[in-house]
Amino acid sequence: DRDQIDSIKLRIEITMSRSSSSKNSRVYTTSSALLLLFFFCILRLYTIFRSDGSHGRLSNNYIRSSNVAEENYLHVLKLEAPNNSLISIVASNQQINDHKKLENIKGGDVFISTPSSTSNPNHMSSYNATEYEIQLQQSLKPLHNVSTCTYMHMFYAGFCNQYSMFISVIMMATEANHSQILLHGIAWKDTYGTNHRLRHDYFFDVVHWNAYYPRLPRFVTYDKTLHNEVTLENVDAIRPNLKWNIEYPYMNATKPYSIGTKNKRVAWVRFLQYTKQVEVGKRNRSDAELLMMKEAFKPHPEIQQIIDNFKSLHQMKDLLVLHARIEPDMQKHPVCKEYKVLNISDIVTMIYEKYEEPPVSTVLIVLNREILEQEADDTEIDNELATHNLKVLNELVSKGLWGGRVKVVEAGSALAKHSGHKLYSKYNSLVGSIINFFLAVEANIFIGTRVSSWSGTVINYRFYKEEKMNYFYQPNELEWATPPTVEQPPRFHC
Numbered sequence: 001d002r003d004q005i006d007s008i009k010l011r012i013e014i015t016m017s018r019s020s021s022s023k024n025s026r027v028y029t030t031s032s033a034l035l036l037l038f039f040f041c042i043l044r045l046y047t048i049f050r051s052d053g054s055h056g057r058l059s060n061n062y063i064r065s066s067n068v069a070e071e072n073y074l075h076v077l078k079l080e081a082p083n084n085s086l087i088s089i090v091a092s093n094q095q096i097n098d099h100k101k102l103e104n105i106k107g108g109d110v111f112i113s114t115p116s117s118t119s120n121p122n123h124m125s126s127y128n129a130t131e132y133e134i135q136l137q138q139s140l141k142p143l144h145n146v147s148t149c150t151y152m153h154m155f156y157a158g159f160c161n162q163y164s165m166f167i168s169v170i171m172m173a174t175e176a177n178h179s180q181i182l183l184h185g186i187a188w189k190d191t192y193g194t195n196h197r198l199r200h201d202y203f204f205d206v207v208h209w210n211a212y213y214p215r216l217p218r219f220v221t222y223d224k225t226l227h228n229e230v231t232l233e234n235v236d237a238i239r240p241n242l243k244w245n246i247e248y249p250y251m252n253a254t255k256p257y258s259i260g261t262k263n264k265r266v267a268w269v270r271f272l273q274y275t276k277q278v279e280v281g282k283r284n285r286s287d288a289e290l291l292m293m294k295e296a297f298k299p300h301p302e303i304q305q306i307i308d309n310f311k312s313l314h315q316m317k318d319l320l321v322l323h324a325r326i327e328p329d330m331q332k333h334p335v336c337k338e339y340k341v342l343n344i345s346d347i348v349t350m351i352y353e354k355y356e357e358p359p360v361s362t363v364l365i366v367l368n369r370e371i372l373e374q375e376a377d378d379t380e381i382d383n384e385l386a387t388h389n390l391k392v393l394n395e396l397v398s399k400g401l402w403g404g405r406v407k408v409v410e411a412g413s414a415l416a417k418h419s420g421h422k423l424y425s426k427y428n429s430l431v432g433s434i435i436n437f438f439l440a441v442e443a444n445i446f447i448g449t450r451v452s453s454w455s456g457t458v459i460n461y462r463f464y465k466e467e468k469m470n471y472f473y474q475p476n477e478l479e480w481a482t483p484p485t486v487e488q489p490p491r492f493h494c
Helices: 002-017 023-055 093-097 129-139 159-175 206-210 266-279 287-296 301-313 328-332 344-354 369-377 384-399 412-417 422-426 428-441 453-463
Strands: 074-080 086-092 148-150 180-182 187-189 197-199 218-220 230-232 242-244 319-323 362-366 407-409 445-448 470-474 477-480
Touching: 129 206, 129 301, 159 180, 159 266, 159 287, 159 428, 159 453, 206 218, 301 412, 301 422, 301 428, 319 428, 319 453, 328 369, 328 384, 344 384, 344 470, 344 477, 362 384, 362 428, 369 384, 369 412, 384 407, 412 422, 412 428, 422 428, 428 453, 445 453, 453 470
Parallel strands: 148 180, 180 218, 319 362, 319 445, 362 407, 445 470
Antiparallel strands: 074 086, 187 197, 230 242, 470 477
């Protein structure tokens, strides 16, 4: 495939070089090149569908084949030809990343966008994968005259705990006056799934984020000259293997600088210290964290596209998200028992008591169905509560709430797994958590529990986005977590 790509590029370049100065000759040359490209694309598409059968996927903006490695997706890249005509060629990530190739792309050296010029994840009709990939590669180019740092430890635990560690890394970078963070050091864990270490820009909108530089440190790609104290086996890999090549890097490294310590829990510990200081009034909430919550932190446009398609499919005009933390592992969780509600029927009763009439047209229930089903269906485990909760959950999804006037849906890992997206269906645990998180923070009403860090993080995020309809279910009542009188969102203690 790559030989075919190189061949077609060479033919186009030869054709363009033979272009004469006359208008008719330029038209003929461009037509020939486009005709050559047309036949190549037909051949390529036939190969994809012949080898991949019914599993081949074509989206509006990008082409993928099951026989192409996930870190080597095919993109359609527009390069400017010598006579200023635009010719579309098929290129791999490695070709896109080639800085010499990028010099031919409109935009010059380092692409520093503004928030208004980036793709808008809330209106996916404006998203174009080709343009986004070009902007991304330009946006990731490191600046030579500013300080760059890296964080070498993988995040761990569930998504919201990882998000807290991410906040901590950003704060450590800003407090040390670093302007750039090496992208390959930010690794999210597909917890409860593959447990792989996964690169940040495949799952979050880095073009949008980098538009907030210098208010936030920008993410940059690895440069072996600028960052010669670390080595990277594969710049394009979704599972990067970044390693120090000097002694005592946490003390001595400058290219890039190290943030944090050798302790793998440093980001989590720093975050707990930070939130405690905010709670007792010893410090204000970080400007970087506030900007992240209000504007800068967004899912990758292709994940946002999955979210938007899901909302469109279910005709979501308004939404209540219920985080029903009633899985079997929560039954065994020893902390904060006074706040637990483990029977989903009790939670539904509280919602009916709070809202006699439907406040929304759709309710999204967030939980780990797989764990619930495993326990309920295991004949060797006698867990009546799990069996009851699964039965009620299925009834809610099939019959709805408020007498069927409100649709009940689920998203999460199942939505990611069946999205048809090669990468996101594989890492559906992480992606499912991202989907649920952003659906929750954008909902009209959120109902969660004090016992879960996931609920706490969502409410914290919503509070600073001026979304105040947030509740905790606890024994016998729903508690309004963020009434107008509070100045800070509730801190997670469990």
